[in-house]
Amino acid sequence: MxxxxxxxxxxxxxxxxxxxxxxxxxxxxxxxxxxxxLMNPAGAAMLGYRSPDxxxxxPVHETLHHKRADGSAFPADECPHLAVLHTGQxxxxxxxxxxxxxxxxxxxxxxxxIPLPGGxxxxxxxxxxxxxxxxxxxREREREFVEAVLESLDEGIVACDADGELSLFNRATREMHxxxxxxxxxxxxxxxxxxxxxxxxxxxxxxxxxxxxxxxGERVRDSELVxxxxxxxxxxxxxxxxxxxxxxxxxxxAVVAMRDVTERRRAEERLAHQAVHxxxxxxxxRALLLDRLGHxxxxxxxxxxxxxxxxxxxxxxxxxxxxxxxxxGDELLVAVAARLGQALRAADTIGRPGPxxxxxxxxDEFVVLCExxxxxxxxxxxxxxxxxxxxxxxxxxxxxxxxxxxIGIALSSADGTxxxxxxxxAAALDRAKERGRARYELFDEAIAARVVDRLQRENExxxxxxxxxxxxxxxxxxxxxxxxxxxxEALVRWVHPExxxxxxxxxxxxxxxxxxxxxxxxxxxxxxCRQIARWQQRFGDKLxxxxxxxxxxxxxxQPEIIDQIERAISEAGADPGxxxxxxxxxxxxxxxxxxxxxLEPLKRLGSPLVLDDFGTGYSSLSYLRRLPIxxxxxxxxxxxxxxxxxxxxxIVAAILQMAHVxxxxxxxxxxxxxxxxxxxxxxxxxxxxxxxxxxxMPAHEMTDLLAAAAVGGTLAH
Numbered sequence: 001m002x003x004x005x006x007x008x009x010x011x012x013x014x015x016x017x018x019x020x021x022x023x024x025x026x027x028x029x030x031x032x033x034x035x036x037x038l039m040n041p042a043g044a045a046m047l048g049y050r051s052p053d054x055x056x057x058x059p060v061h062e063t064l065h066h067k068r069a070d071g072s073a074f075p076a077d078e079c080p081h082l083a084v085l086h087t088g089q090x091x092x093x094x095x096x097x098x099x100x101x102x103x104x105x106x107x108x109x110x111x112x113x114i115p116l117p118g119g120x121x122x123x124x125x126x127x128x129x130x131x132x133x134x135x136x137x138x139r140e141r142e143r144e145f146v147e148a149v150l151e152s153l154d155e156g157i158v159a160c161d162a163d164g165e166l167s168l169f170n171r172a173t174r175e176m177h178x179x180x181x182x183x184x185x186x187x188x189x190x191x192x193x194x195x196x197x198x199x200x201x202x203x204x205x206x207x208x209x210x211x212x213x214x215x216x217g218e219r220v221r222d223s224e225l226v227x228x229x230x231x232x233x234x235x236x237x238x239x240x241x242x243x244x245x246x247x248x249x250x251x252x253x254a255v256v257a258m259r260d261v262t263e264r265r266r267a268e269e270r271l272a273h274q275a276v277h278x279x280x281x282x283x284x285x286r287a288l289l290l291d292r293l294g295h296x297x298x299x300x301x302x303x304x305x306x307x308x309x310x311x312x313x314x315x316x317x318x319x320x321x322x323x324x325x326x327x328x329g330d331e332l333l334v335a336v337a338a339r340l341g342q343a344l345r346a347a348d349t350i351g352r353p354g355p356x357x358x359x360x361x362x363x364d365e366f367v368v369l370c371e372x373x374x375x376x377x378x379x380x381x382x383x384x385x386x387x388x389x390x391x392x393x394x395x396x397x398x399x400x401x402x403x404x405x406x407i408g409i410a411l412s413s414a415d416g417t418x419x420x421x422x423x424x425x426a427a428a429l430d431r432a433k434e435r436g437r438a439r440y441e442l443f444d445e446a447i448a449a450r451v452v453d454r455l456q457r458e459n460e461x462x463x464x465x466x467x468x469x470x471x472x473x474x475x476x477x478x479x480x481x482x483x484x485x486x487x488x489e490a491l492v493r494w495v496h497p498e499x500x501x502x503x504x505x506x507x508x509x510x511x512x513x514x515x516x517x518x519x520x521x522x523x524x525x526x527x528x529c530r531q532i533a534r535w536q537q538r539f540g541d542k543l544x545x546x547x548x549x550x551x552x553x554x555x556x557x558q559p560e561i562i563d564q565i566e567r568a569i570s571e572a573g574a575d576p577g578x579x580x581x582x583x584x585x586x587x588x589x590x591x592x593x594x595x596x597x598x599l600e601p602l603k604r605l606g607s608p609l610v611l612d613d614f615g616t617g618y619s620s621l622s623y624l625r626r627l628p629i630x631x632x633x634x635x636x637x638x639x640x641x642x643x644x645x646x647x648x649x650x651i652v653a654a655i656l657q658m659a660h661v662x663x664x665x666x667x668x669x670x671x672x673x674x675x676x677x678x679x680x681x682x683x684x685x686x687x688x689x690x691x692x693x694x695x696x697m698p699a700h701e702m703t704d705l706l707a708a709a710a711v712g713g714t715l716a717h
Contacts, residue, residue, distance in 0.1 A: 025127045026107075030060045032119035034082065046107075046128050048100035069096045069104050084111045084122050094129060106133035156237065156258035159244070160211055162251045173258065176237065178229040196226040200234060210239035215254035217243050224261075236262045278360040280330055281337040289359040289367055293418040296371040300412050305372045307412040308379035311425035312340070312386060312405040314364035315437040320401060331396045333364065336403060340366060343389035344382070366405075367422070376411060376442070383407045383440040406432040407440035458514045460496070461507055465519050469495050472527050473696035474547070476705065477667055477689045480681050485709045487546040487580070489689065490528045491696045492520070512554065521555045525565065529572035529579060531699055535706065536575060543710045548580035548610050556583065562601045569605075576606040580631070584612045603628040610667075614655070625662065632659050636670020636690070642679045653683050660684070 020027055026043025028036055036059075039052040047064070049055055055063065061076045068074050076082060080091055090112040097105045109126040150157050156173035160166050177193045195204040206212060210220045223239040241256030276288035284292065296307045314336065321329040340358045359367040370382055386407060393400040408429030410421045427450065428443040435441065464470055470492055477487035494502040511517040528549045535545055555561055569576050581602060603609060608630040634655060641648030652668075659666045668680050671690030680688060694705065 025125050027123065027125050028055070028060070029114070029116075030081075030085070030122045030124070031116055032085070032121055034060055034085070036060050036063065037116075037121070043126065046099075046105060046126075047097060048103075054100075064097045065095075067098060067104075069106075081109075081111050081122070081124060084113055085120055088113050088120070094133075097126070106130045154260070156260070157255065158211055158258065159253055159255040160215060161253040162215075164212065164215060167253060168255070172260075176227050176235050176258065176260065178232050194228045194230065196228050196234075198224040198226065198236075200226045200228070200236075210241055211254055211256045214241040214243055214256055215251075220256060234262075235260055236265050278362070281334055281360045283337055283358055283360040283366075285359065286361050289361070289369065290418040290422070293369060293421065296369065297412055297416060297418065297421070300371060301414070303372075305374065306376075306379075307421070308370045308373055308382065309410045309421045309425045310368040310370070310379070310383055310386065310440075311408045311410075311422065311429045312366040312368065313407075313429055313433070315404045315406055315433075317364035317403075320403075324397065324399075324401070328397050328401070332394060332401055332403060333360070335394045335396065336390065336405075337366065339389050339394075340368060340386060343385050344368065344370075367425075373411075379409050379411060380440070380442065383409055387438065387440065404438035406437045408432055408443065409440055410443045454510070457507070457510055458516070461494070461510060461514070461516055461520075464494055464496070465516065465523060469497070470520070470523055470527075471495055471501075471698065472524065472531065473698060474531075474702040475689060475696040476694050476702070477546075477548075477687050478693050480668075480677065480685050480688050483693070485543075485545070485706065486687065487548060488702060489582070489696075490524065490531075490547055490549045492524050493696075512552065515554070517552050517554045518558070521552055522564065522568075524549050526568045526572070529568045529574040532574040532578050533572045535703070536573075536578070538703070539706060539710055543706055544578065545706065546578050546580050546608065548582045548608075550582045550584075550612065556598050561598070562605070565602070565605060565607070569607075577608070580608040580610050582610040582612045582633070599628050613669075629662075629664060631665045631667060631687075633667045633669050633689075634685075639668050639670045639676055639680075639690075640672075642676045649679065649683070652680075652685075656683050656685055 020038075020040035023040055023042055026046050027038070027040045028043055029038035031037045035057055036055050037057075039049075039055040041052055044050070044052040044055060047055070061079055061082060065079055065081060066074055080093065080095075083089075084091060090110065092110045094106070094108050097107055099105050106129045107126040108129045109124055111122055111124045114121050114123050150168070150170040153170060154172055156176050157168060157170040158166065158173050159168035179193065195209060196202060197204055197208070204225060210223045210225065213223070214220050220239055220241040224236065225239060226234050226236050228234045237258040238261050239256050239258050241254060243254045244252040246252060276285055276291075277283065278285050293307070293309065299305070300307045314332075317329065317332075320332055337358060337360060344357050357368065357370075359369065361367060368382065368386060370379065373379060386405065390403050390405055393402045395401075406429055408425040408427065408431070410424035410428060412421060416424075424443040428441040431450075432439050432441040471494075472490045473493050474488040474490055476485045477489060478484060479486050492504055494507055496502050508517070511520050528547055532545075532547050535543070535547075539545070551561075558564070565579075565581075568574075569579060583599075599609060609628060610631040610633060611627070611629045612633045613635045614632045632655070634652065638648060638652050638655070642652065656666055665686045667687040667689055668676075668685050669689050671677055671680065671688045671692045673692060677688060677692060697705070
């Protein structure tokens with residue numbers, strides 16, 4: 001009987017060995033002494049042993065489980081496997097076993113208590129999960145990397161799952177909102193995270209939230225919203241996002257990236273403000289004025305009201321700049337802007353009360369724009385208020401500065417445009433200046449007629465320049481001792497097809513005001529050079545005649561003036577020494593230091609420089625010494641005062657003495673009598689010009705006169 005039982009036991013053991021040998025999982029048995037009593041081949045192979053017998057009899061913990069995956073010691077009293085022997089409870093889990101070579105094997109296991117002949121033992125089944133663990137570790141590292149990347153971004157990233165629950169709220173997003181990520185229902189997002197519409201004040205509705213729009217399938221592009229936490233400044237962001245889907249189209253959620261554009265928007269707003277506002281006063285400039293005036297005119301046509309445009313120009317503002325300096329001048333402009341704004345009531349404004357009711361066009365020109373007026377007198381009353389507002393002196397730089405303004409008023413018409421109304425106001429302003437300044441004028445039919453006449457004359461002058469209606473006349477300049485012709489002044493004439501030959505007094509002011517003085521001056525320069533070349537070719541050195549032309553302040557201000565003169569001389573083939581350039585004393589005095597730097601290059605051209613109308617601009621001797629002037633032209637007003645009783649002689653004598661000290665030639669203008677010539681000769685005047693010798697004449701007559709002079713003739717009368 002005993003033999004039979006032994007055989008059965010042996011057969012059972014063989015069966016168990018065969019079963020365990022065919023398992024892919026590892027199996028080992030631990031007895032009550034915590035030693036391995038059984039290890040199947042699969043388990044031994046997983047652990048790096050050639051045969052299970054290598055493991056039988058070894059202490060299980062010290063052999064398989066004495067350290068953790070990171071290499072640190074694993075105390076036996078903390079081992080969950082051994083706890084099975086103490087608790088009698090089965091366990092499942094994942095763990096690490098130590099292989100024969102000391103490397104770690106990731107396993108999934110189940111451990112259960114079993115009765116053994118010597119007491120309670122434990123059977124452990126385990127399988128290799130290294131590949132899965134490695135994949136999980138890789139995924140974990142990838143997740144950590146992605147989280148680190150998202151946390152490092154300056155763009156806010158927010159995501160939600162398919163149900164709309166927030167699943168991602170990176171660092172930049174948390175900083176924008178000033179909160180940590182908190183789970184909340186989608187319908188609570190707008191209020192929870194203080195989301196506003198782009199206007200910065202309207203609460204954002206749930207349906208408008210970019211993340212929910214993306215979750216609904218919309219491709220969100222540059223959607224703007226404002227984040228407005230109560231305890232920090234508002235942030236303006238642009239959102240871009242879309243729904244997140246699997247390859248088979250299943251929705252996983254949505255993601256939105258938020259770019260903070262707060263500073264960029266502020267910069268854009270500053271640039272936009274600067275584009276339509278004056279940098280000095282902060283008032284609207286011409287561009288914004290015309291835009292607002294256009295809206296005001298459109299509104300007036302709808303409701304039948306009147307729009308008034310008041311154009312103000314400060315009287316004698318240049319004197320403030322010249323006497324007190326440009327910084328004080330700028331202070332005055334700022335103070336005037338504030339004073340004008342204070343003088344207006346809210347009812348006079350174009351939109352809202354404040355400084356924008358006044359525009360600054362540049363320089364000393366301001367515009368007051370008033371709409372919704374019901375009668376002409378309202379505009380006049382406002383103009384009177386402006387005039388009165390400037391009567392009180394300004395305290396600037398520790399001193400009182402007085403200012404007044406001339407004002408032109410234009411009222412809206414049925415077909416008026418912003419440009420035409422501003423133009424009408426400018427015409428009325430010109431009339432106010434003509435009538436004494438510090439007053440206002442209302443644009444009317446008489447002014448309109450003058451504007452039309454001026455425009456017609458301007459067009460005619462432009463045509464005259466283009467269609468060869470201009471001529472140069474020449475007036476001789478003679479040597480006082482012997483009346484020999486040494487020079488001539490070129491004077492422009494306009495041969496008008498209807499009005500006949502016009503002198504400069506009838507069109508030069510128009511040319512300067514319209515800007516036509518530049519093409520007119522260019523024509524005079526080029527024609528004079530051509531005429532010099534003709535006389536050079538005919539008379540050669542027998543008559544080294546010098547021809548002078550007048551150069552306007554506008555021409556002097558042109559950067560290309562030097563190149564222009566050089567080109568005209570070169571193209572004509574003229575001797576630069578025979579072209580004299582006349583600049584009036586008034587131009588030099590009014591433009592301060594600028595002419596000094598301009599005249600030096602002119603001097604280097606080799607052309608003599610002439611200071612015309614000397615004595616009318618109150619030049620100082622120290623100022624004249626700094627100018628490279630070759631010739632002074634004594635103004636005819638001084639010559640006219642010369643008489644037999646000697647009146648006026650003292651001033652002329654002083655000027656002549658001063659000029660000769662400076663080694664400068666003097667030409668007396670407007671000589672009309674022999675007595676004047678005799679007195680000039682006695683005082684040592686060098687040259688003379690006037691009707692006593694000849695009136696201005698066309699080029700062909702001047703040529704005949706020069707031909708006679710070339711054979712020894714002089715000018716008697």
